[in-house]
Amino acid sequence: MKDISLQILRLSFIIAFFLGNTSLSWSQSTNAAIEGNIFTSEGKAVVGITVRIDGTNLITSTNETGYFRFERVPSGEAKIVITAVGLKQISRVVTVGSSPIPPVEIKLTQSWNEIQEVLVNGQQNSYKVDIPSTSLRLNTPLLEIPQNIQVISSSMLSDQQVLSMDDGVIRNVSGATRLEHWGVMYTRVNMRGSRASSFRNGMDITGTWGPLNEDMSFVDRIEVVKGPAGFMMSNAEPSGIYNIVTKKPTGQDFNGSANLTLGSYDLYRASLDLDGKLDKTGKLFYRLNVMGTKSNSFRDFEFNQRAIVSPVITYKFNDATSLTFEYTYQRAKMSNVGSAYIFSTEGYGTYDRSLTLLEPAIEPTVINDHSAFAFLNHKISDNWKLTAQLGYFKYNMEGSSGWVNDVRSNGEIDRYVSIWDAESENRFGQVFLNGTVKTGIVQHKILTGIDLGSKSYIADWSQAFNLDDEDHVFNANSPVYNNFPDGVVPTFDRSVSLSIRGAANLSTQSYTGIYAQDELGFFDNTFRLTLGGRYTWLKELNYLSPREAKRFTPRLGLSVSIDRHSSLYALYDQTFTPQSGLMRSGETPKPITGNNMEIGVKKEWFEGKLRSTLSAYKILKNNTLTTDPDNSGTEGFVIDVGQSETKGIEFDAQGEIFPGLLAVVNYAFTDSKISKASDDPNLGVDAAVGARIPGFASHEANASLNYSIQRGVLKGSGIYGGVTFLGDRDTWTWASSAAIKPLPDYYKFDSGLFWRKDRVSVNLNVYNLLDTYLYSGSSYGTYYYYQAEAGRNFRLGITYKF
Structure with missing residues (x-):
């Protein structure tokens, strides 16, 4: 494959050179x-x-x-x-x-x-976004980019009353599903056969756990890049990335909004967004977002409290240069991580949704999450722009996690709780140059840059306490709480620093990457050939095992404009990213390598008000990891199953169908299987060649419609409706037995009413309208584990805009 890639690049450069230096009688731009x-x-x-x-x-x-x-x-x-x-x-x-x-x-x-x-x-009322954010580095309209990129706009987030990344936001993008193991603490998005890397403002913050997932109070939009994006962004998974773009000052004199939200399960939330100028010269701008929320859950004893402050300052030196500083602090206090798990020998959904294995007396988990950015933008000339940015993330967690020692057919469950203290620290530095130049009949869009990063994560899982014994039995059929052995509530010893307690679990990574890309435009930019590549050096330490690696990953793209509202594209791209994890043999997992081949068509409808993307892809991913099916108790080993092949078709449409009617419609067919098995001795029959990769649905479809009355006494009023379908679902992980129960198909319906007049808006959203018992999970040895979703619930939001 490497030889083929080099041959493709050589051929592409020859074609580009020939087209760029041959005099042809094409109509030229002035x-x-x-x-x-x-x-x-x-x-x-x-x-x-x-x-x-x-x-x-x-x-x-x-x-x-x-x-x-x-x-x-x-x-x-x-x-x-x-x-x-x-x-x-x-x-x-x-x-x-x-x-x-x-x-x-x-x-x-x-x-x-x-x-x-x-x-x-x-x-x-804007669901269609035409230009990606500057953090994606691409100075090209989405219609012309040779890749499937979808943007979840602030309008979608507002209409659906999405509050955080764990809150159904990904239903706005085809093929994206959430692995909900970690509740409101951390969000893992899966798509195209593997985990999608998480980014914030163009920086790769992907970690084993953390940082804390983003609350939508400081989020402007979410950009989802399908397929490899490592050529410019960082070392990312071949499935793609989601990039959180935070709110920045707009430079206006003053505007803002205040929001109050009430909802089911004692949800109380208030947020404030202020945007304006700090001086009369118009050089100093600010943006300030603050939020506080408190809620319980449909499960007993489960709660979540969060407070956020996010100030941003921009100083504009002149029309060419600006400097922006941004800081976000999130503090979360929540019930024990793992409280959402339910265990049963009978299968999934066997108990009432309100059941919890959580003990109310267990100390809460507290997370303090800091992030800071500095952005320098300098316009060198009309055709060249330099961007430099720094990022710093600091995450600290003190808490615990719950699991089980044994599950019996009579409903008895032996539970335990273990300490989970963790800390992560990430630093990033990025400099990139965007420019345009013309040689002969060829228009060039140049992108080149350097990407530096270092990450560290340390955790302590060393202390554990049994919550049950022979005299203090917990039975899910008739649960009794606060019935601890010896009547003692478990507490953890934190007298020794985390750096000592978690020394054996330290994971670090540092990397340097350089990249360059040239988008060559021919025939008045109707034919665009993209040539790019990245060279990455990295060093890492996982569970006391060091490693170094380096690799060049090429990129070749083609985009052709059929007319001003439609284009065809093709893409070949590669990826390279390290993996953390502990293997039973003591070995360190090999880095992920993979490539993506994709073709697609993009078209705008209704005079450009709605855009659709239809794509077909094939991804080969080497060194695919999954949970070791022989794990028991607290073991967290992984195994390398070899190479996976993921093929699929995706369709997305976002925008306005006619005045007042906005739509988000998507569908994905995903076929992800093992194509080559590794020689890992722990590889079971479930991970043989041809076996399906767990954690996905073969069919996923979403639709959201939002209609606003355009005239008359009801002008500004409207209705919202949404549906999600997952068909032919896989479980979270491979089972240790072939005879397991499959997950049923998933249907969820949401609806809402809204009213807007002048500066006031009122939104009422009802989720899981049919009150369906929804869940996902997997088998685990001799029993099953699953997490249920909330039944019918509502949110009422009132917003005033200044």
Whole structure:
């Protein structure tokens, strides 16, 4: 495969060289640029409004000064079109010739307050995002990128009242499922046959456990990149990544919102979002998000409390340079991790949803999570931009985890609780350069950069206490709590520092990566060839076992515009990422290597208001890890099953069908199997060639519709409906026996009502409308374990915008 990759790259460079240096009689662009500013009737800058050149793929949005710019506009008459939901379309025609075009100034007839209301309402009703964030480094519209990238906008999060990453957010993306082992503490997303790497603002924060999952109060959007993204982002899984983009100052004078949310299971939540300027010169901006929440659960004794503060400051030195500092603090106090597990010899869903094995007297788990960023953006010229950013993450946890020693057919369960103290520290440094240049008839979009990172994680699981004995029996059929052996509530000894207690469980990693990419555009940028690659060096220590590795991973992409609203693409990409884990033999798991081959078509419908993506892919992943089926008790060994092959088809559609009706529809077929078995002696029959990889569903479909009445006395009112289906589901992990019960198909229906007028909005969402008993899980030796989801529940949110 390596030889094939090199041959493909050599051939691609030869083709690019030939096309770029041969004189052909193609119609050429004048390489003209159009720039300008958009103002309100009072002369205030309009921020974040969409601007495009009609009849082309050129689209952008205004920055904090109302400025916009287009490069390489074709000769002739160019029609500049300004659009926003709730704003009458505005256009301006300019002539593109050999002479420079003077700046275009457009003054809207609406006042600043009217434009603010239009933009706020537009953001609430915008499901289609055209441009990725700068943290993805790609200076290209999503329609033209040769990869399946989906964006979960702030509008979707708001309409569905999503509160955190463990809260159903991934139903907005095809093929993404959540492995819910860790409750509200940590989110693991699976897609395309393996775990998706987690990123925040373009930095790879993926860890074994942690950092603490993100609350949506400080999140602007979530970008999901399907397939390898390691060529530019970091060392990532071949399945893809999800990138959390946090809220930044917009540069407006002042705006904000306050929200109160009440809900089932004693949910009380308040949040505040403030955005504005700190000085009269317009150089210093701020964004401040604060949130506090407290809730219980449908399971007895389970609770979650969280507080967040996230200030962001931006200083604009001039029109070319800005510096942003961001800090987020999350504090969580919650019930024992693992409290959601239920165990039974009979199968899944055998007990009432409210059953818990948690003891209410067990001390809570407390997490303090800090993250800090610094972003420097410098515009070197009209065609070149330099970005440098630093990231720091610090995570500390003191708590415990629950599990069982034995499960019997009469309902008796022998439980235990073990200490789980942990600490992680991550540091990142990234510098990258984006530029455009033209050679002959070829347009180049250059991306190059360096990526540095170091991660460490240490944990203590060394202390454990039995919660039951022969005289103090717990029976799930008639549970009795606070019945401890000897009447003593378990407490843990923390007199010795975590660095000593967890020394044997220390995991560290440091890496350096350099990458470069050239997107070559031919025939007025209707044919785009992407050539890129990354070279990565890394060192790591896992469970006292050191290792070094290095590898080059190439990337080849092709995107062709059929017309201004549709494109075809093809992609070949590779990945390389280390793995942590402890094998029974004492060996350290080998790094993941893999490649992705993908083709797809992207199309915009209804005059560009809705975009769909249809893709087919095949991923080969080497050194696939899974839980050792011979584990017992507290053992957490993994085994290498060899090479997996994942094939699939995915469809996504997001946007507006007609005025007032917004839709998110997706479907994924996933076929993930072992293609080559490893020589691991612990490999069981369940992990033979042809066996399915656990943790996925062959069929996944989601649909969400949101309709808002456009006129009349009910204007601003509307209804929301959503459905999720998972078919032919696999369990979490391989079983130790072939004769196990399969998971049933999964159906979940949600609905909602909303009302919006002026600056006030009210949302009522009802989840699991049919009150279906939903769960997932797996077999474990002689019994089953599973986690149930909440029955019918609601959230009522009231928001006021300043």
